[in-house]
Amino acid sequence: LGTVFEWYDFYLYGSLAAIIAKQFFAGTDPNTAFIFALLAFAAGFLVRPFGAVVFGRLGDMVGRKYTFLVTILIMGASTFVVGLLPNYSSIGIAAPVILITLRILQGLALGGEYGGAATYVAEHSPTGQRGFWTSWIQTTATLGLFLALGIIILIRTQQGVEKFSAPWGGWRYPFWISILLVGVSVLIRMRMSESPMFSKLKTEGKTSSHPLKESFGNKANFKMVLLALFGAVMGQGVVWYTGQFYAQSFIETVCKVEFVQSRNIMLIAILMATPFFVVFGWLSDKVGRKWIMLM
Secondary structure, eight states: OHHHHHHHHHHHHTTHHHHHHHHHHHSSHHHHHHHHHHHHHHHHTHHHHHHHHHHHHHHHHOHHHHHHHHHHHHHHHHHHHHHHOHHHHHTTTHHHHHHHHHHHHHHHHHHHHHHHHHHHHHOOOOOOOOOHHHHHHHHHHHHHHHHHHHHHHHHHHHHHHHHSTTTSSSGGGGHHHHHHHHHHHHHHHHOOOOOOHHHHHHHHOOOOOOOHHHHHSSSSHHHHHHHIIIIHHHHHHHHHHIIIIHHHHHHTSSSOOHHHHHHHHHHHHHHHHHHHHHHHHHHEEEEEEHHHOOO
């Protein structure tokens, strides 16, 4: 649930890119402003690997639970502040600079959150069911986007186009709502127990004192990192974000499909796709991961 909320926070920006372009990059023509808005969205991705490394190391040193609490608080605070940030006409160049800084913080938090959540669930998984259990973590990305789009459509339908798109209009409300979701997530996470595998290693004194050195300093381990990055994850990441976000922006800005209708198209697609994360996760426990990824 906490990871759903993290994705919700991260995806709000992408789902409102056209409005954010007008609010924070108004010093240029509309096309350039939209490109700058997408580049600011990209800034969150550029730092995600660093977030994974920093918070991954922290997770190996102090445990998964406390790392979770830090990432959710950083993400929630950054998202809430976006909703409070004055636009370009109010504070000039400071508006996009602060916005990009907040996007970077979101990227760092999500980098630590997503990998940490997958690790936490994997370490709780019964033997032979790791694919099925961790596949639920993959659904959090689509559920987070579904939640973001649903709240945006609801507020925009109630307020109308002009009121929603105004400088202090309804487009800011989903960012403010995130603080409530963070509160729920923190309450849940405070009650969570530490990963049993990590607790066992800590009790036995077998936790790594130099996780980064052991991961990247060892030639065999570093080879596995590169294989995972370029062989398993990179292609999937490009397909996912092109399909979910560039397609959404393209439908709205180039095909000129109305805002709510374009979001409804995405909602239907997400609703149909989400169950298959679990289906293929379960299948990977039966036939292996490699052939499913190749297919």
